[in-house]
Amino acid sequence: xxxxxxxxxxVGRNLLRSLLTAxxxxxxxxxxxxxxxxxxxxxxxxxxxxxxxxxxVTERWSMPxxxxxxxxxxxxxxxxxQDHPADVRPTDSMSWQFFVGTLDKENRxxxxxxxxxxxxxxxxxxxxxxxxxxxxGQEADMRVAVDRLKATRDGIIVGHDHLKNLNAIIxxxxxxxxxNPIGRRFKLTGIANFTNLDLEFEIVGVFPPGRYDNxxxxxxxxxxxxxxxxxxxxxxxxxxxxxxxxxxFWVKVPDKDTYNRIVDQIAESPYLKNPEVKIELASSAIGxxxxxxxxxxxxxxxxxxxxxxxxxxxVLANAISISVRERRTELAVMKVLGFRPG
Numbered sequence: 001x002x003x004x005x006x007x008x009x010x011v012g013r014n015l016l017r018s019l020l021t022a023x024x025x026x027x028x029x030x031x032x033x034x035x036x037x038x039x040x041x042x043x044x045x046x047x048x049x050x051x052x053x054x055x056x057v058t059e060r061w062s063m064p065x066x067x068x069x070x071x072x073x074x075x076x077x078x079x080x081x082q083d084h085p086a087d088v089r090p091t092d093s094m095s096w097q098f099f100v101g102t103l104d105k106e107n108r109x110x111x112x113x114x115x116x117x118x119x120x121x122x123x124x125x126x127x128x129x130x131x132x133x134x135x136x137g138q139e140a141d142m143r144v145a146v147d148r149l150k151a152t153r154d155g156i157i158v159g160h161d162h163l164k165n166l167n168a169i170i171x172x173x174x175x176x177x178x179x180n181p182i183g184r185r186f187k188l189t190g191i192a193n194f195t196n197l198d199l200e201f202e203i204v205g206v207f208p209p210g211r212y213d214n215x216x217x218x219x220x221x222x223x224x225x226x227x228x229x230x231x232x233x234x235x236x237x238x239x240x241x242x243x244x245x246x247x248x249f250w251v252k253v254p255d256k257d258t259y260n261r262i263v264d265q266i267a268e269s270p271y272l273k274n275p276e277v278k279i280e281l282a283s284s285a286i287g288x289x290x291x292x293x294x295x296x297x298x299x300x301x302x303x304x305x306x307x308x309x310x311x312x313x314x315v316l317a318n319a320i321s322i323s324v325r326e327r328r329t330e331l332a333v334m335k336v337l338g339f340r341p342g
């Protein structure tokens with residue numbers, strides 16, 4: 001206890017210097033932690049697994065990817081042919097159709113904008129990263145939400161951040177909506193490529209906090225029905241996305257050999273030629289995206305992080321050195337009285 005009190009007494013001799021040193025240390029430690037956390041996440045995302053590969057199918061020559069929704073039926077079987085028993089099929093698959101809308105079309109902002117995913121509800125818990133191995137309580141809640149989504153044609157599962165924004169925009173108290181959001185209705189007006197698509201939703205569930213806070217998912221059958229009914233209210237004119245509403249398609253395969261065979265099947269399929277598609281592993285797709293930032297990431301790992309650590313060491317050494325030089329007489333007296341260097 002005596003030495004502990006001595007430590008606090010020494011730190012308190014110059015509070016301003018101690019506070020500035022502590023703040024500098026906290027900031028530098030935070031920067032180093034963030035840098036290595038981001039790099040660790042990227043390493044894991046781009047690392048190829050030894051089994052249960054996820055591959056992504058997109059349009060070959062266009063960005064953003066837009067494919068006919070009929071492709072989903074062919075891709076769900078890995079483009080396997082009926083008259084070729086040797087063809088292989090994915091163990092699981094999932095279609096993604098994007099939708100972006102706003103809660104207030106007159107005053108659009110980031111806060112009232114929602115990014116939605118139209119998908120098959122059955123695939124949420126098996127194909128969405130982070131939802132496959134939820135804690136028991138959260139998994140039970142998500143299963144209930146998925147069952148409601150299948151039973152409610154215009155149902156939607158929302159993230160926590162979107163739920164808070166709904167409170168502020170719709171005008172309900174935060175506690176009321178956060179505690180009992182199920183059954184509440186709202187309308188999204190399509191923006192950008194989704195202009196003139198107005199979707200009305202009923203909240204049937206909430207994603208677990210964390211990864212999907214700014215995410216929503218709804219039934220692809222409802223989305224397709226809205227696209228099909230569009231000509232009836234627009235003088236027979238189809239929506240530009242009607243023919244190509246499928247954004248991405250995910251397939252899960254057990255091993256690399258199955259993946260390679262499915263790649264060949266998709267490349268040879270006559271049903272996937274207009275437009276042509278490509279398939280690549282999820283890790284390869286992410287790797288291709290961050291390739292443009294390779295030099296910057298290298299600099300973060302081997303220049304920025306070491307520089308922060310060196311700066312941190314210098315800050316601490318300098319603060320301690322100043323404190324020691326100011327108290328040389330006191331330290332000499334303490335040494336004479338029997339205090340050891342430690």
